[in-house]
Amino acid sequence: MYIVMVAPECAPVAHAGGLGDVVFGLSRELEIRGHAVEIILPKYDCLRYEHIWGLTLDYRDLWVPWFKGAIHCSVWFGHVHGRKCFFIEPHSQDRFFERGTLYGAADDTMRFAFFSKATLEFMLKANKRPDVIHCHGWPTGLVPVLLYEIYKFHGMPNQRVCYTIHDFKHQGLDGERVLWATNLGRPEYYFHHDRLRDTFNPRALNFLKAGIVYSNFVTTVSRGYAWEARHTELAFGLGHTLYLHDGKFGGVRNGVDYDMWNPEIDPLIPHRYNIESLERKYWNKEALRNRLWLRKDYKPLIAYVGRLDSQKGVHLVRHALFYALANGAQFVVLGPSPDPSINGEFWRLKRDMNDHPDCHLELRFDAELAHLVYAGADMIVVPSNFEPCGLVQMVALKYGTIPIVRAVGGLTETVFDRDFSERPPEQRNGYVFHQADAAGIDSALRRAIGLWYAYPQDFRGLMLNGMRCDYSWHHPGQDYVNVYEYIRHN
Numbered sequence: 001m002y003i004v005m006v007a008p009e010c011a012p013v014a015h016a017g018g019l020g021d022v023v024f025g026l027s028r029e030l031e032i033r034g035h036a037v038e039i040i041l042p043k044y045d046c047l048r049y050e051h052i053w054g055l056t057l058d059y060r061d062l063w064v065p066w067f068k069g070a071i072h073c074s075v076w077f078g079h080v081h082g083r084k085c086f087f088i089e090p091h092s093q094d095r096f097f098e099r100g101t102l103y104g105a106a107d108d109t110m111r112f113a114f115f116s117k118a119t120l121e122f123m124l125k126a127n128k129r130p131d132v133i134h135c136h137g138w139p140t141g142l143v144p145v146l147l148y149e150i151y152k153f154h155g156m157p158n159q160r161v162c163y164t165i166h167d168f169k170h171q172g173l174d175g176e177r178v179l180w181a182t183n184l185g186r187p188e189y190y191f192h193h194d195r196l197r198d199t200f201n202p203r204a205l206n207f208l209k210a211g212i213v214y215s216n217f218v219t220t221v222s223r224g225y226a227w228e229a230r231h232t233e234l235a236f237g238l239g240h241t242l243y244l245h246d247g248k249f250g251g252v253r254n255g256v257d258y259d260m261w262n263p264e265i266d267p268l269i270p271h272r273y274n275i276e277s278l279e280r281k282y283w284n285k286e287a288l289r290n291r292l293w294l295r296k297d298y299k300p301l302i303a304y305v306g307r308l309d310s311q312k313g314v315h316l317v318r319h320a321l322f323y324a325l326a327n328g329a330q331f332v333v334l335g336p337s338p339d340p341s342i343n344g345e346f347w348r349l350k351r352d353m354n355d356h357p358d359c360h361l362e363l364r365f366d367a368e369l370a371h372l373v374y375a376g377a378d379m380i381v382v383p384s385n386f387e388p389c390g391l392v393q394m395v396a397l398k399y400g401t402i403p404i405v406r407a408v409g410g411l412t413e414t415v416f417d418r419d420f421s422e423r424p425p426e427q428r429n430g431y432v433f434h435q436a437d438a439a440g441i442d443s444a445l446r447r448a449i450g451l452w453y454a455y456p457q458d459f460r461g462l463m464l465n466g467m468r469c470d471y472s473w474h475h476p477g478q479d480y481v482n483v484y485e486y487i488r489h490n
């Protein structure tokens with residue numbers, strides 16, 4: 001099959017979060033399976049050029065219709081760690097992709113509406129006729145609209161669209177001007193609530209809704225999150241739209257890149273290990289303790305790795321820290337906080353805990369230290385309020401670190417409680433709690449710490465169960481191929 005990914009991110013060249021990892025990891029998996037994959041991205045000024053090999057001008061004069069005129073673009077081509085990437089560079093006073101960041105500009109919706117239009121115009125003019133166009137996130141929500149309302153009639157009648165929603169919270173809203181800019185026109189048609197009209201604001205068009213309504217198939221990044229989007233308020237107003245399009249909506253879990261996250265080959269940890277040499281994991285625990293000035297005592301080490309923001313359940317992270325210290329465990333936090341009030345709170349906590357021999361807070365992003373934390377910790381807490389998929393728990397499992405998670409989104413699909421899961425014992429790999437409160441997380445921490453002290457052999461068995469889990473791209477890759485095949489033939 002010939003697949004074109006249209007995305008605002010691709011790791012590591014344009015990377016802000018999980019979406020970028022998915023675009024890279026899935027493309028790689030599809031290529032391993034023999035499919036032809038190309039990725040189309042904006043040519044941001046902040047691209048990490050050191051990750052692009054052989055950047056060359058591929059299409060010199062692409063004129064993209066925009067309002068009543070057209071914008072002149074160049075399209076570049078290069079390899080990003082083996083992936084084939086095209087970069088669209090508009091030459092206009094709007095300087096759409098010259099903002100120093102990927103997102104966060106006041107005109108983000110117009111920037112990505114332009115990108116969507118330019119992508120289709122490029123495919124049309126460069127004679128690219130993929131079997132499937134796979135679009136990612138709200139920024140590409142207009143691609144299927146433009147395909148089915150315009151480009152289908154200009155030589156692209158057979159293309160199919162798969163649309164992946166990475167997060168329902170960010171939806172992309174704008175007014176009528178987007179229709180005139182992209183030459184869709186006909187506001188009375190598109191503002192219909194069965195099409196693009198936003199649920200809460202009748203004067204706004206909703207890009208994410210556009211993607212759901214117009215694509216041939218819609219996925220989100222785990223089955224758990226797909227269920228929550230359908231049945232709870234986590235679709236942020238799009239629940240009814242999903243209900244109407246239920247037959248073409250499903251969850252496909254994200255994969256982990258085991259080339260990067262694998263204790264057997266990880267160059268960023270001092271002692272490599274696998275299932276057969278698990279005792280070497282304890283050497284990493286010693287290394288972590290040395291690095292963070294923690295005392296060497298017979299105690300389990302519990303960690304939190306991740307952004308400190310309200311989505312991640314920070315109040316429970318704080319609570320877990322005190323619970324651990326009061327119950328014979330050590331605690332490490334590794335995470336930056338984008339939110340000033342949470343940031344202030346954790347810096348105060350860090351100062352209070354400064355000399356504590358069993359606790360360390362590192363309030364920043366540190367990729368290298370993250371590897372050592374996964375390898376050195378005994379347990380990791382993920383008490384999220386919502387979690388579309390979550391990478392942390394899957395990485396922890398690979399490193400034999402027991403995840404203690406709240407039962408939300410992708411966490412429900414990847415972590416199975418040692419005591420209460422309905423799965424066979426050999427598939428149980430961690431601890432799960434339900435309520436987002438102190439009693440909830442305490443119940444799981446108590447059981448985990450209790451097992452560590454009282455039944456070390458059983459704890460080790462649980463670690464091995466986790467290390468045997470396969471959360472690579474292998475299964476999700478096949479799921480996506482099935483989706484592509486389905487939409488090609490229906």
Ligand code: ADP
Binds near residue numbers: 017335365
């Ligand atoms: P989200 O995408 O919502 O931030 P995920 O669990 O999907 O959360 O992915 C987070 C990724 O970022 C994981 O690979 C994790 O290891 C990494 N990460 C999170 N916090 C840090 C940090 N402070 N330092 C280094 N890596 C981090």
